[in-house]
Amino acid sequence: MRPSSLSIGFLLSLGLLGSCQMHKTPPSTAPIATPTTAGPLWQSAAYSVYPDSLVQGAHTARALSRTELTSDYRSPANEFQSPQISFKFSLNGKDNEMPIGQDHVFMAVPKADATGLETPLIVFGQQYHDQTPVPANTYLAPNTALKIRLDLRPLLAAFQKQGFYQLYTGQKLYKDDFKHVFVAGNTAPLSWDFDNLINKPQLELKDPDGDGIYETTISLNAHSDTKTTASSWKQSLDVSEFPQLTSDYPLLDALYNLSLEEAKRAVEPDGTFRTGQEWAGVWTRDISYSIILSQALLQPEVAKTSLLRKVTPEGRIIQDTGTGGAYPCSTDRIIWATAAWEIYKATGDEAWLRQVYPIIKNSIEDDQQVAYDPATGLVRGESSFLDWREQTYPKWMQPVDIYQSETLGTNAAHFQGNQVLALMADQLGHADVAAQHRAVAARIKQGINQHLWLEDRGYYGQYLYGRSFLQLSPKAEALGEALTVLFGVAEEARARSIVARTPVMDYGIPCIYPQISGIPPYHNNAVWPFVQSYWGLAAAQVGNETAFLESLMAVARPAALFLTNKENFVASNGDFAGTQINSSNMLWSLSGSLGLVYKGLFGMDFQADHLTFRPFVPQALQGTRKLTGFKYRQAVLNVEMLGYGRTIRSITLDGQPLPNATISATLTGSHAIRIELANEAPAAAPQNKLPHHVAPMTPAVAYANGRLTWAPVEGAKAYQVLRNGQFAGRTTTPEFAVPTPVAYTEYQVLAVDAQGFESYASEPLPVGAAAHRRTYELETVTGKSKKPYKGYTGTGFVEISTTQNHTLTTRVEVPETGLYAIDFRYTNGNGPINTSNKCAIRTLRLGQQRLGTVVLPQRGVEEWSDWGFSNPIIVRLEKGPHPLTLAYDAADRNMNGEVNQAMLDYMRLTRIK
Numbered sequence: 001m002r003p004s005s006l007s008i009g010f011l012l013s014l015g016l017l018g019s020c021q022m023h024k025t026p027p028s029t030a031p032i033a034t035p036t037t038a039g040p041l042w043q044s045a046a047y048s049v050y051p052d053s054l055v056q057g058a059h060t061a062r063a064l065s066r067t068e069l070t071s072d073y074r075s076p077a078n079e080f081q082s083p084q085i086s087f088k089f090s091l092n093g094k095d096n097e098m099p100i101g102q103d104h105v106f107m108a109v110p111k112a113d114a115t116g117l118e119t120p121l122i123v124f125g126q127q128y129h130d131q132t133p134v135p136a137n138t139y140l141a142p143n144t145a146l147k148i149r150l151d152l153r154p155l156l157a158a159f160q161k162q163g164f165y166q167l168y169t170g171q172k173l174y175k176d177d178f179k180h181v182f183v184a185g186n187t188a189p190l191s192w193d194f195d196n197l198i199n200k201p202q203l204e205l206k207d208p209d210g211d212g213i214y215e216t217t218i219s220l221n222a223h224s225d226t227k228t229t230a231s232s233w234k235q236s237l238d239v240s241e242f243p244q245l246t247s248d249y250p251l252l253d254a255l256y257n258l259s260l261e262e263a264k265r266a267v268e269p270d271g272t273f274r275t276g277q278e279w280a281g282v283w284t285r286d287i288s289y290s291i292i293l294s295q296a297l298l299q300p301e302v303a304k305t306s307l308l309r310k311v312t313p314e315g316r317i318i319q320d321t322g323t324g325g326a327y328p329c330s331t332d333r334i335i336w337a338t339a340a341w342e343i344y345k346a347t348g349d350e351a352w353l354r355q356v357y358p359i360i361k362n363s364i365e366d367d368q369q370v371a372y373d374p375a376t377g378l379v380r381g382e383s384s385f386l387d388w389r390e391q392t393y394p395k396w397m398q399p400v401d402i403y404q405s406e407t408l409g410t411n412a413a414h415f416q417g418n419q420v421l422a423l424m425a426d427q428l429g430h431a432d433v434a435a436q437h438r439a440v441a442a443r444i445k446q447g448i449n450q451h452l453w454l455e456d457r458g459y460y461g462q463y464l465y466g467r468s469f470l471q472l473s474p475k476a477e478a479l480g481e482a483l484t485v486l487f488g489v490a491e492e493a494r495a496r497s498i499v500a501r502t503p504v505m506d507y508g509i510p511c512i513y514p515q516i517s518g519i520p521p522y523h524n525n526a527v528w529p530f531v532q533s534y535w536g537l538a539a540a541q542v543g544n545e546t547a548f549l550e551s552l553m554a555v556a557r558p559a560a561l562f563l564t565n566k567e568n569f570v571a572s573n574g575d576f577a578g579t580q581i582n583s584s585n586m587l588w589s590l591s592g593s594l595g596l597v598y599k600g601l602f603g604m605d606f607q608a609d610h611l612t613f614r615p616f617v618p619q620a621l622q623g624t625r626k627l628t629g630f631k632y633r634q635a636v637l638n639v640e641m642l643g644y645g646r647t648i649r650s651i652t653l654d655g656q657p658l659p660n661a662t663i664s665a666t667l668t669g670s671h672a673i674r675i676e677l678a679n680e681a682p683a684a685a686p687q688n689k690l691p692h693h694v695a696p697m698t699p700a701v702a703y704a705n706g707r708l709t710w711a712p713v714e715g716a717k718a719y720q721v722l723r724n725g726q727f728a729g730r731t732t733t734p735e736f737a738v739p740t741p742v743a744y745t746e747y748q749v750l751a752v753d754a755q756g757f758e759s760y761a762s763e764p765l766p767v768g769a770a771a772h773r774r775t776y777e778l779e780t781v782t783g784k785s786k787k788p789y790k791g792y793t794g795t796g797f798v799e800i801s802t803t804q805n806h807t808l809t810t811r812v813e814v815p816e817t818g819l820y821a822i823d824f825r826y827t828n829g830n831g832p833i834n835t836s837n838k839c840a841i842r843t844l845r846l847g848q849q850r851l852g853t854v855v856l857p858q859r860g861v862e863e864w865s866d867w868g869f870s871n872p873i874i875v876r877l878e879k880g881p882h883p884l885t886l887a888y889d890a891a892d893r894n895m896n897g898e899v900n901q902a903m904l905d906y907m908r909l910t911r912i913k
Contacts, residue, residue, distance in 0.1 A: 041249070041620045042553045046506040046574060049553050052250045054560045056574070061560035063250040067235035067257055073561040074228055077577035081140040081221055083108045087185030089124055089150055089205075091178065092860055093197045093832070096167045097125055100395055101518070101697050101711065103185075107132040108144055108220060118147040121213065124155055125168060140187070144220040148183050150205055153212035163790065164865075174790045174865040181205045181214055189218055192520055193580055195389060195834035229576070229584075233563045237261045242298055243630040245597060248623035252552075255559050256597060259590040262565055263298060266587050272306045273299075276567060276583035284310045284320050285332055285385050288339035289530060290588040293595035296342040297606075297630075303343050304352060307336060312897070317363040319895050322387045324399020324857025325831055325839030326895045331371045331381030332410045334363065334417035341420040345606040348633050348665050350427075357424045361433065364421060367414070368440070369891040370841065370853045375874070376406060376464070377447030383463060384409035385479060385531075388580075389834060391523035392477075392512055394698045394760035397465065399833060399857035404871045406470070407463035408452055408480030415444040416487040427608060445489050453494070458501035460484060462512065467764045468821050468872055468912050469725030469746055474758060475695075476502045478509045479531045485538035492542075496685070499535075499544045503690045507574035508532045508554035514693040514757050521570045522580035525692070528568045529555050533592025540600045540616045543646055544685040548600065549618040555593050565589035572692040602627060602639060603646075613661040613673075616646040619681050634668040643677035650676045696751035696759040699734075703767050708736045708747055713759065716751035722761060723747055724912075741768035744912045773910040776810050778824075785903060789827065789864040792905045797827075800842065801901040802888070809885040812909055814877045819913035821872035822884065825905040826856045829864035833857075837895035840902040844873050845885045851875050854886060856902040867905060874912070 040048040040055075047056035054061045061071040086103040090096065106119050107130045122128045158165040159175040166172055182197040182204050184190060189202060197203055205214035239260040247253055268274050273295070275286045287295075287310070291303045310318045310333075317336045319327035327333070340356040343349070371380045382402050386392040386409070393402060418441035425434035452460045454474055459481055462473040481502045484490040490498055503513040508527035515525045536551025559565050562576050564584040569576045576582055598604050601621075603614035611632055617625075622644035630637040643649070651658045652674045661675075699710040699719070708721065712734045721729045721736045724746055729736060738747060745768060748761040777794035782805055784796030798805060814820070822844065830838035840856035852873040859866045884907070894900050 042549060044506055044550075047557055049556065050251070051248065054251060054557060056557065056561060059561060061251075061563075063254040066246070066250055066253040069233045069254050069258065069560065069563055071229070071231060071561050071563050075575050075577040076573075077575060081187065082134060083138060083140045084134050085146070085185060085187050085190070085220070087148070087183050087190055089122075090182040090184050090194055090197055091167075091173060092180055092863060093182060093194055094860075095184070095194045095395055096169065096171070096173075098127060098168060099700050099711070101714070102127055104128045106130050106146075107134070108140060108146055109135060109138060110141070110144075116145060116147065119149055121149045121151050123151045140221045142221050145217055146220055147215060147217045148205065150181065150183075150214045151212065152181065152207070152214050156212050171866070172791055176788075176790070177860070177863045177865045179861070179863075183216065183218075186520075187220055189220075189222075191580060192518055193388070193390060193522075195832065196580075198832070229562045229564065231563075233258055235261055237264050239264055240629075243598075244628045245625065247621075247625035249621065251560065252556060252621075255556055255593065258559060258563070259565060259593040262585045262590045263295070263594065265585055266590070267299065267302050270305075271302055272309055273302055273587055275587050277564075277585040278583040279586075282306050282309045284318055284336055286588055288335040289385070289534075290591035291339035292335075292342050293530065293533060293588065293591040294598055295587075295591050296339070296346040297598060297604075298594065300343050300347050303339070307340055307343075307356070310336060311359055312895075314893070315359050315362050316366060317359060319837075320387070321835045321837050321895070323382055323389050323402050324833060325828070326837040327839065328367075328370045328380065328841065328853070328855060329382055329399045329403040329839055329857055330387060331367060331379060332384035332413050334367065335384065335413045336360075337363075337417040337420045338413070341423065342606070344424075345608060346632075353424060353427060357421075357428060360417065360421050360424065364417060364437070364440075366891045369843075369850075369889075373406060376451050377443040378406040378451060378464070379411050379414045379444065380404060380406055381410050383407040383477060383480065384413050386477070386511060386523050388523055390519055392462075392516070393465075394763075396698070396763035398868060399839075400855055400868070400871050401465065401467065403855045403857065404467065404470075405463045405465040406447075406451070408448070408460050408477050409483060410480075411444055411448050411452075412480055412483035412487055412489055415441050415448070415489055416483070418444065419487070423608065448484065448489050449494075458497040460490075460498070466725055466748070466761070467746065468744075468874065468910075469764070471722060471725040471748075471761060473760065476513045478502070478511050478513075478535060482531070482534040482538040485541055486534065495538075496542045496544070499539050499542050499547050500686050501688045503688050504547075504550070505571050505690060505692060507557070507569070507571060508551075509535045510571040513690065514695040515571075516760075517694050517697045520580055521572075521578050522568065525571050526568045526579055527554070527571045528589070529558060529565065529586075530588035530592040533596050536596050537600055540603070540646075542685075543616070543682040544687070545616075545618050545682050546685055547687050548616060549620055550687065552596055552600070552618070552621075555596060559589075559593060565593060597627070601625070602641065609665045611663045611665070613648070613651065613675060614646070615641060615648070615675060615677065617641070617644040617677060619644045622679070632663070632667070633665055635663070636670045637663075637673055638670070639673045639675065641675040641677065643679045645677045645680045646682055647678040647680050648675060649678040650674075693755065693757060695757045696753050698760045699749045699751055699762045701747065701749050701762045701765050703738075703747070703765055706737055706740065708738055708749065708765070710734050710749055710762070713751040715753045716759075717754050718752045720750045720752060720758070721747065722750070738767065744769055744772040744910060769910065772912070773908055774812070774815075776812060776907045776909070778808060778810065778904045778906055781808055781810050787864070787903070789903060791827075791865040791867050792903075793825075794906065798904045799901070800840070800886070800888070800904060802898065806888045807885055808904070809883050810907055811881055811883050812907075813881055814879050814909070816911065817877065817879045818911045819874065820877050821874055821908075821910045821912050822851070823872045823908050823910075824854060824856070824870040824886075825867055825908070826870055826902045827864055827867045827905075828856050828858050828902045829860060829862045829866070830899055830901060831858040832861050833859065838899045838901070839894050840900050841892040841894055843887045843889045843892055845887060846875070846877075846882055847885075853892070864903065869908070872910075
């Protein structure tokens with residue numbers, strides 16, 4: 001996750017228009033005479049691509065030359081916005097006013113006799129719904145000022161009377177923990193991104209006169225939010241040190257040169273990569289994915305410096321700040337290893353290999369203790385790069401639930417990280433380490449294929465999630481799907497199926513599919529060009545020409561229209577305005593554009609001791625293309641490639657046949673390579689093109705008197721009930737009778753729409769848990785804390801930190817032999833839920849036996865009376881007394897290093913089987 005302290009100027013308003021009608025040919029006022037009457041190279045219902053231009057509805061981008069582009073694109077984001085505003089109030093930046101799906105609604109249409117727009121005085125927690133219908137052909141006027149008024153007197157009275165206010169969830173908000181009240185909503189500058197409301201001062205309501213009435217005035221559809229991009233680009237930097245591309249397609253050549261120039265702009269004076277025009281600093285995942293795509297080839301020294309900037313003093317890879325305090329809620333730092341290996345393959349630098357090898361080895365060894373799940377063979381932690389909690393997870397999932405989840409992309413990264421460590425160990429003569437980590441990689445691969453594969457859909461599911469019992473989310477996750485193909489997790493038949501059957505949309509492959517209801521575009525309902533590039537390379541690897549060609553076009557379209565490599569755009573309409581945050585000159589986007597040329601079209605496959613050419617040129621892009629001045633170790637290659645297809649008819653090095661299309665890493669000097677393709681199209685392969693679709697909302701389930709009940713979910717045609725993560729029944733009404741439990745039981749409900757798409761499963765609801773649970777107050781084990789926090793049970797709570805209570809041992813009495821879940825009630829007020837790096841970590845032991853890692857994520861800035869539960873450690877225990885020890889071990893060091901602190905209330909011991 002990027003820093004949450006961004007200027008509000010970088011936040012973009014929601015794009016509301018769908019795709020425009022295409023034009024068959026560019027306008028007659030085109031500035032160059034190159035004819036396009038021969039028809040487009042590629043076209044869809046959304047846009048068309050010609051050799052020199054791209055047309056999307058009324059907008060045209062054109063290459064005036066290979067170093068100059070024009071575009072008349074203008075975002076439609078501010079046109080035809082509905083005046084119906086939905087919103088909620090938020091205490092301390094959390095979604096805690098009313099249940100999911102229950103919002104306030106206001107019609108922002110000025111009345112003739114009114115001087116301004118103002119909501120009625122809304123009492124916190126009491127829904128206001130303006131019943132005024134949306135007038136025909138009426139849209140939200142520009143610069144609509146709206147005063148929002150909130151009555152917080154019931155909350156303040158509760159503070160005065162009992163010291164806390166009980167939220168609809170049953171959670172108690174204590175007076176000392178009340179910091180802010182915000183408004184969240186559906187129309188910019190409102191946003192449903194609760195975690196980042198703290199960074200939008202205009203959305204905070206204030207009570208300057210202390211009467212309990214809080215207010216703020218916001219400007220809707222502001223003129224300043226109108227989104228435009230540059231109308232022209234002309235190369236202004238010298239990029240001659242980079243490989244030069246020429247082909248029969250001026251537009252694609254110009255976009256290549258645009259990406260080269262932006263790659264040069266992306267280097268800071270200190271020799272590190274800048275993540276994007278609006279993103280200063282070095283970010284582990286951003287630079288790693290960029291280096292893998294192309295920067296190891298183009299700028300290896302900058303790549304080295306950048307990677308080394310992301311190493312702790314103890315020699316571990318730094319996990320970027322993120323959910324619940326970063327590591328181990330997020331564990332995708334291991335992609336750094338693949339980037340480091342890519343640099344070695346490109347340069348052959350043995351000193352580099354020796355330098356990075358121990359860093360990767362130490363990091364994986366820590367991860368094995370903290371995040372690897374021996375039961376599934378998978379790795380825990382947030383989906384790689386998808387690091388905004390509400391964008392890709394159900395709202396009920398707390399950071400600790402995200403740690404407990406086992407995700408596709410992150411597991412693919414860990415599989416490859418172990419493969420890379422084994423390869424490095426081979427090069428450095430550590431055969432035992434190589435064998436060990438090949439075995440680890442094999443277990444992860446087996447776990448992915450056993451637990452995440454969706455046989456009926458032909459691709460992998462998004463993640464395993466839940467609490468004591470996990471189930472698989474069937475959403476497609478684009479980056480993870482691509483990585484399983486590229487890294488070899490998916491064998492040949494599955495790899496082809498993934499590319500053919502994973503859902504894609506008119507403007508590209510969305511990060512997830514289907515989309516989540518009520519969440520604005522960013523990772524939800526968005527295409528990220530770097531993900532599209534990985535998807536394109538996966539398509540090339542399996543020989544799917546349809547998917548590869550469309551990926552090339554889906555990366556070219558936004559760069560051509562926006563005249564920069566944007567970070568992301570809205571999947572449903574292709575517009576850069578409308579995602580929560582965006583940036584120009586984005587490192588991984590431009591790296592993907594270049595990588596599609598080097599590794600896709602020219603098929604450069606780099607290995608430790610050679611470079612092999614495996615080109616793939618779609619028939620629509622046939623012709624002659626040259627790549628000159630390409631530096632490969634001590635050689636400079638000038639490559640000419642003719643024809644189309646992926647079968648090489650002939651390949652020569654300096655006029656002599658080149659066996660196996662392979663160049664030795666020992667080659668030196670300047671050389672000419674000529675590739676003639678066989679002009680044979682590969683066997684036809686499909687794509688799974690689907691329209692924009694939003695899955696039903698997640699139900700909120702209650703239990704009473706033998707029945708599960710929930711509010712009807714809009715669009716749901718049926719509901720599935722899960723018992724302990726397994727199918728228990730189906731109903732078309734929002735209720736379900738359940739038997740009186742004789743053992744510990746968790747229930748969840750999913751809503752299913754008419755197209756068969758499912759919502760996320762509801763929060764696990766234990767039924768009859770008390771009969772199977774024992775609690776142990778930890779203040780009876782050691783001295784209780786003197787801190788003034790509230791909301792604990794018993795007589796107090798215990799503080800753990802880097803200096804206090806390194807070990808806590810509790811003797812428990814296990815009533816019967818069985819499977820138990822052990823967790824801890826805790827609080828951690830060292831940071832917000834969505835960023836920073838102060839997640840507390842501890843190791844749980846039974847005597848000397850290590851049982852697992854207890855993760856205690858941040859729960860809010862200085863919110864020390866907000867209590868929750870750690871992840872459950874699932875373990876088989878024998879009947880009788882046992883000592884359970886919570887310890888601070890070396891592997892429990894977090895990314896902050898100094899602050900590793902939490903307050904513990906009690907330990908729970910729950911028999912689940």
